[in-house]
Amino acid sequence: MSPGVERRQVGMVRAGVDVGPTNTDAALLDDAGRVLATVKVASVPDDPVACVRAALGALPPHESAQVAVGLRGAATAVTRRRGLRRVAVLRISGESGRAVRPLSGWPEDLRAAVSAGTATVAGGGGLDREDWTPLDRDAVARFAASAAGAAEAVAVTGLFSPLDGRQEREAAEIIRAEAGDLPISLSAELGSIGLLERENATVLDAALSGFAGAVAEGLAETLSGLCPGAAVFVTRGDGTLMSLEHLARHPGLSLGSGPASVLRGAGVLAGLHDAVVADVGAARVRVGVLAGGFPEEAVRGAGIGGVPVGLRIPGLIRVPRPIDPAELAEAVDRLQPGPARLPLVVVGGGAHAVPGGLHPAHGLCAGAIGAAVSPVGGQYERIVRLPSAAAREAVAEEARAAAVRAGADPRDVALVEVAETPLDYLPGSFVRLRARAAGRPSHL
Amino acid sequence: MREIGIDRLDDLARGAGILGTGGGGDPYVGKLLAREAIRRHGPVTVYDIDEVPADATVVAVSGMGAPTVLLEKLPAGTEELTALRALEAVLGRPATHIVPIEIGGVNSMIPIAAAAQAGLPLVDGDAMGRAFPEAQMVLPTLMGVPNTPMAVADDKGNTLVVDTVSNQWAERITRAACVQMGCQVSCADTVLRGDQLRDGLVPATLTLAENLGKAVRRARAANADPVRAALDVLGGVKLFTGKVVDVERRTTGGFARGNARLEGTGTLELSFQNEHLLARRDGEIVATTPDLICVLDTDSGEPVTTEAMRYGLRVTVIAAPCDPRWASPAGLELAGPRYFGYDCDYLPLRGRYAQVT
Numbered sequence: 037m038s039p040g041v042e043r044r045q046v047g048m049v050r051a052g053v054d055v056g057p058t059n060t061d062a063a064l065l066d067d068a069g070r071v072l073a074t075v076k077v078a079s080v081p082d083d084p085v086a087c088v089r090a091a092l093g094a095l096p097p098h099e100s101a102q103v104a105v106g107l108r109g110a111a112t113a114v115t116r117r118r119g120l121r122r123v124a125v126l127r128i129s130g131e132s133g134r135a136v137r138p139l140s141g142w143p144e145d146l147r148a149a150v151s152a153g154t155a156t157v158a159g160g161g162g163l164d165r166e167d168w169t170p171l172d173r174d175a176v177a178r179f180a181a182s183a184a185g186a187a188e189a190v191a192v193t194g195l196f197s198p199l200d201g202r203q204e205r206e207a208a209e210i211i212r213a214e215a216g217d218l219p220i221s222l223s224a225e226l227g228s229i230g231l232l233e234r235e236n237a238t239v240l241d242a243a244l245s246g247f248a249g250a251v252a253e254g255l256a257e258t259l260s261g262l263c264p265g266a267a268v269f270v271t272r273g274d275g276t277l278m279s280l281e282h283l284a285r286h287p288g289l290s291l292g293s294g295p296a297s298v299l300r301g302a303g304v305l306a307g308l309h310d311a312v313v314a315d316v317g318a319a320r321v322r323v324g325v326l327a328g329g330f331p332e333e334a335v336r337g338a339g340i341g342g343v344p345v346g347l348r349i350p351g352l353i354r355v356p357r358p359i360d361p362a363e364l365a366e367a368v369d370r371l372q373p374g375p376a377r378l379p380l381v382v383v384g385g386g387a388h389a390v391p392g393g394l395h396p397a398h399g400l401c402a403g404a405i406g407a408a409v410s411p412v413g414g415q416y417e418r419i420v421r422l423p424s425a426a427a428r429e430a431v432a433e434e435a436r437a438a439a440v441r442a443g444a445d446p447r448d449v450a451l452v453e454v455a456e457t458p459l460d461y462l463p464g465s466f467v468r469l470r471a472r473a474a475g476r477p478s479h480l
Numbered sequence: 481m482r483e484i485g486i487d488r489l490d491d492l493a494r495g496a497g498i499l500g501t502g503g504g505g506d507p508y509v510g511k512l513l514a515r516e517a518i519r520r521h522g523p524v525t526v527y528d529i530d531e532v533p534a535d536a537t538v539v540a541v542s543g544m545g546a547p548t549v550l551l552e553k554l555p556a557g558t559e560e561l562t563a564l565r566a567l568e569a570v571l572g573r574p575a576t577h578i579v580p581i582e583i584g585g586v587n588s589m590i591p592i593a594a595a596a597q598a599g600l601p602l603v604d605g606d607a608m609g610r611a612f613p614e615a616q617m618v619l620p621t622l623m624g625v626p627n628t629p630m631a632v633a634d635d636k637g638n639t640l641v642v643d644t645v646s647n648q649w650a651e652r653i654t655r656a657a658c659v660q661m662g663c664q665v666s667c668a669d670t671v672l673r674g675d676q677l678r679d680g681l682v683p684a685t686l687t688l689a690e691n692l693g694k695a696v697r698r699a700r701a702a703n704a705d706p707v708r709a710a711l712d713v714l715g716g717v718k719l720f721t722g723k724v725v726d727v728e729r730r731t732t733g734g735f736a737r738g739n740a741r742l743e744g745t746g747t748l749e750l751s752f753q754n755e756h757l758l759a760r761r762d763g764e765i766v767a768t769t770p771d772l773i774c775v776l777d778t779d780s781g782e783p784v785t786t787e788a789m790r791y792g793l794r795v796t797v798i799a800a801p802c803d804p805r806w807a808s809p810a811g812l813e814l815a816g817p818r819y820f821g822y823d824c825d826y827l828p829l830r831g832r833y834a835q836v837t
Contacts, residue, residue, distance in 0.1 A: 132635040135557025135593070136512045162553065162662050196552060230551040232509070325792065332792060335777065335784075344508075353779075370778075373723060373792040419548065458729055458736030459546040460503060460754045460787055461613060462663055463655060465731045468548060 051100040052408025055087045062091035063404040074401040085254035100263045104407040106271040106297045110287045114341040122152040123242040124183035128159040128194035143342040150243045152187035155179040160195025171203045180214035189242035190220045193235040197224035219245045227416040233346030248287035252280040267479045273349040275331040276413025279443030292349030299331040301406025302381040305396035316386035321355040323367045414438025417470035435471035449475030483523040495692030496588035497783040503755035504585015504611035505547025514589045517596035525601040529677045536674030540581040541594040545664035559633045559666035560594035566639040567631035567668040579603040583685040584611025609682030609803040613754040616647035620680040630669035634661040682803045696781040706781025707796045716800030720748040724793040752786040767799035768817045770806035
């Protein structure tokens with residue numbers, strides 16, 4: 037029985053692809069998450085679109101309604117300083133922030149490769165409405181005039197823009213009017229408090245927009261031939277998916293997506309929402325934790341190429357191969373969140389080298405399977421004073437909206453978590469609210 | 481006399497993070513501020529307490545407010561000087577030296593930036609020997625030295641100088657002003673004469689922070705235990721190694737309070753308010769403020785702040801002795817467990833462990 041036949045029996049078929057440095061895996065799943073087929077093909081170096089084409093082509097004939105792809109190119113482009121656009125960097129903050137200029141924490145060679153000039157203009161906000169100052173539109177226009185010709189992309193970061201992104205959008209309009217059709221990245225869409233990390237992520241998004249745009253375009257074209265009518269998504273580091281359009285705007289979000297998909301796929305294959313997962317590769321074992329179906333995050337936010345960007349990526353312990361069983365056992369033990377021990381799920385090409393734990397079928401292709409079953413996600417955070425039900429709902433709504441922007445079905449988006457952290461050293465109940473939402477991929 | 485250049489800031493910031501005892505703010509932003517200031521104005525000269533002339537005018541420069549807000553609302557880089565100039569105008573004489581008010585956290589770095597900007601030397605020491613949450617919790621309070629006049633400046637250029645009847649009142653008034661000024665301000669206060677530094681400061685804490693940061697970095701590079709390395713520098717004791725299995729936070733009255741439960745061989749319960757203040761192992765108190773209770777990431781030796789405490793973290797809790805002056809009755813009244821609302825007495829590390837001297 038071919039999977040194509042089965043599809044007519046069970047409904048929608050989903051494909052997942054995991055483009056690794058050596059191999060590319062693909063998997064075909066039915067609506068209920070059952071694995072219909074898996075394949076492994078050799079990766080084509082530096083050509084993710086060709087990898088996806090080869091892997092999907094090796095699957096049995098199918099008509100997938102959805103294809104989700106895991107890519108690892110964004111971080112590589114930054115670390116190799118290759119295929120990066122030159123970015124004009126605009127910060128809207130007035131006097132605040134002048135002590136640490138844009139790009140000041142960056143490695144010299146990366147800054148030289150990316151920067152097409154920086155400017156700080158008046159505007160930006162604060163925790164209170166009265167703290168906002170008007171945007172200096174003339175200064176933005178001067179910045180745009182100097183960027184025209186010198187820059188291939190623009191990054192705009194406004195002080196407290198996650199609370200209100202209007203000034204960033206206003207600046208983007210002025211830049212478009214002045215400098216023409218440059219790609220413009222806005223920091224408010226990343227949704228996290230912390231100006232420097234958000235600005236770094238926005239600049240890298242702009243720098244990678246050419247690379248990501250080309251990948252998105254190539255994937256769209258390839259898949260419209262291979263899987264006509266399928267909705268296409270790519271994986272991100274927090275264990276969710278985003279649309280190709282979202283990838284083109286925020287390529288940095290794909291950082292850490294490989295391990296995130298493996299963790300989720302291993303859980304699905306083992307039928308577990310909470311587990312410690314060992315992904316046994318050729319050179320090393322990566323051990324991480326799946327909590328409530330989502331990868332557990334690293335304590336510190338991610339960095340790319342020596343630049344802190346604060347993005348959410350899985351927390352992993354790496355154990356080299358050949359495996360020292362004691363070292364692996366210690367890593368697994370360290371990741372156990374409490375005395376009630378979680379089961380260990382062992383997946384990956386070298387899983388046979390680890391005798392203990394659960395070895396689910398198709399564990400070789402956990403990354404591709406994880407991509408196929410992931411929801412589309414979004415997140416948002418804000419500092420509020422005296423958190424009320426209305427404030428919590430507003431933050432939740434922003435997170436749901438972020439998930440919909442990334443390609444989630446608006447009818448299906450649910451909150452994953454709302455975390456509340458009181459701010460230190462301030463009287464009067466200031467709290468940071470952070471919400472995450474996720475939903476079924478939208479098939480428009 | 482020596483100099484602090486850009487190359488020494490990483491170690492200093494790492495060590496200051498550990499000395500922050502869970503609070504004081506992540507020194508990362510402070511490090512960028514100090515680096516930028518040194519890049520623009522050159523390295524900062526540092527003097528030992530003994531090298532400062534008796535008639536010197538030594539001013540503490542610091543940041544006040546929420547470290548989380550500081551991550552978004554970065555300083556303009558002029559606030560420290562604005563505060564310093566406002567204070568000098570009231571004093572009627574210029575500052576000759578700058579000193580950190582606290583060595584723990586981001587306030588170890590802000591005076592370095594301020595000293596570079598002002599072209600003034602820095603004194604190697606601080607008024608706490610750790611991090612504390614309130615302005616009156618400084619050794620000069622024990623000497624009867626007022627922390628006012630205290631000048632406060634925001635990023636917009638607003639300044640406020642207060643003169644108060646007690647150091648506690650300075651805390652109350654400026655903390656309320658800080659919220660109105662955008663939750664993050666710079667302060668210049670606690671003026672000491674050179675001949676008051678022995679009584680008013682914990683000596684050589686910039687050097688301590690740098691040595692601590694260096695030891696952790698070197699241990700990590702040599703695949704040795706970074707927590708052990710930190711303990712050796714601090715002369716402290718390891719209280720517990722385990723995983724965070726529960727974190728509970730609530731806001732009552734002023735500051736946020738919280739508890740964290742760790743499991744390993746037995747359990748350890750940590751109570752925190754901005755900083756880690758109390759540790760109970762298997763129900764028994766094993767360390768209290770004002771001794772330093774530091775939570776370190778077991779793998780990297782990096783400090784874990786109270787805001788970052790969350791389920792699943794693998795940490796080692798260590799304790800180190802406070803400056804002996806904090807263990808006096810007056811010191812405990814200012815910063816002992818009862819001040820923070822815990823119904824227990826100070827349990828000194830000194831005398832219970834051979835390695836704590």
